[in-house]
Amino acid sequence: MNWNDILDRDRNRIAWWLFLATLGVGVLFVGYSYVxxxxxxxxxxxxxxxxxxxxxxxxxxxxxxxxxxxxxxxxxxxxxxxxxxxxxxxxxxxxxxxxxxxxxxxxxxxxxxxxxxxxxxxxxxxxxxxxxxxxxxxxxxxxxxxxxxxxxxxxxxxxxxxxxxxxxxxxxxxxxxxxxxxxxxxxxASKGSAAHAYATAVDDDLETIFFGNVLFVFAVALVAAVVYNGFNAVAPSALSIPFAILLALLTGVTSLVPLVVGKLVYIPIVLYVGGVAATQGGLSLVFPAGLLVVCFLFLDILPQTFLQPYISGRQTHTGMMMFAYLLGPMLFGWYGFFLLPMFLVLVLQAVRIVLSELLHGDRLTPRVTTAESLGASPEIADSTESTASDDSTGGDDSTVSNG
Known part of the structure; x- marks a missing residue:
């Protein structure tokens, strides 16, 4: 092959890369417009x-x-x-x-x-x-x-x-x-590569978050709404829970906090109802006591024992997710409720799978090497074929392109 053929081939590839880059800019523009x-x-x-x-x-x-x-x-x-x-x-x-x-x-x-x-x-x-x-x-x-x-x-x-x-x-x-x-x-990215492991880990985490944690929040909120409005239906009007639907939503949100579940909301509610009942005297104290028992069973034991294992499965880092849910709408608007958790997952899995190797110049592998407990771990497929061509130092271009 002479130099003219090599130059023609390179010019052809450069032209294609420029064309694909233009298309990529168009895709990014459309994605940004309808993010x-x-x-x-x-x-x-x-x-x-x-x-x-x-x-x-x-x-x-x-x-x-x-x-x-x-x-x-x-x-x-x-x-x-x-x-x-x-x-x-x-x-x-x-x-x-x-x-x-x-x-x-x-x-x-x-x-x-x-x-x-x-x-x-x-x-x-x-x-x-x-x-x-x-x-x-x-x-x-x-x-x-x-x-x-x-x-x-x-x-x-x-x-x-x-x-x-x-x-x-x-x-x-x-x-x-x-x-x-x-x-x-x-x-x-072939199976067994770091890029494939990263993509599957992100995919698993997003399913856990959006199907598990979000559904868990709304399930707890729905149960709390039934409990609070049911209490208002049977309790005297003086002991009724104010803003029951809003407090039910807050109960669902606080369920993201490990071990706390709905305690941050229903315990102040019980204390409020108990304080009002204390001024009423007589049998009024039965209502806050009954409310405490019902809340403990349905907003504490039920979510942790049955709902969370069934809906959420494994746990992601719920504290970070809670901040992502709260800060996302403040930063981006309504869709930030979904966008910021997605971005957080992308960052966490990049840190867990590739950051340490990139910093130390090691070969990229599909294994989690940092912050093992922060998210989903990808299934490690047979990577013999994928890693056989990798340089032992992981510093060449083929290693980076294979992820």
């Missing part, structure tokens, strides 16, 4: 995958199983979660003492309130603070509500489009994830 939609779709995928795998083992068809999972399990669960979140938002507005006109500020991270007219904002604010008053009002109010609803249909339709795209993205991931994994193993 919330794609991140939400990834969340739906990981939250639905365990259920999808069970349904697929029964129906046999990937497409049918994916559709059945999203329509039969994920969509009703998200509807329930949305309802609890809306009720918690109303409780938060009441507890914060906000004027009804200020309630819209709570929606600002989720809805472009500034796109609405002042009259539409007023009606929406009234609906948030007193929904049944608007719905049970005069025909004129209902017509105005319908008119406002039609006016903001574009905003709602845009949100529905993004939700539909997220569900569509999750559907194709569920249906084709085996093909994607096979392509990744054959073309990007």
């Amino acid at each position: 919330g939609t794609f991140v939400f779709g990834l969340f739906i995928y990981y939250a639905s995958r365990p259920a999808y795998q069970r349904i697929r083992s029964v129906v046999g068809s990937d497409g049918t199983a994916a559709a059945a999972t999203l329509l039969g399990a994920t969509l009703p669960l998200l509807a329930l979660v949305s309802y609890i979140a809306v009720m918690g938002l109303q409780n938060a507005a009441s507890m914060s003492g906000l004027h009804p006109d200020q309630n819209l500020g709570l929606l600002q991270p989720f809805v472009n309130v500034q796109a609405l007219t002042s009259s539409q904002q007023d009606l929406l604010s009234t609906f948030l603070s007193r929904p049944f008053r608007v719905l049970s009002g005069s025909s004129g109010q209902l017509q105005e509500l319908l008119s406002t609803g039609l006016s903001v249909l574009g905003v709602v339709a845009t949100g529905l489009v993004h939700i539909s795209l997220a569900f569509g993205f999750a559907f194709y991931l569920l249906r084709d994830d085996d093909r994607i994994a096979a392509w990744f193993s054959s073309s990007i």
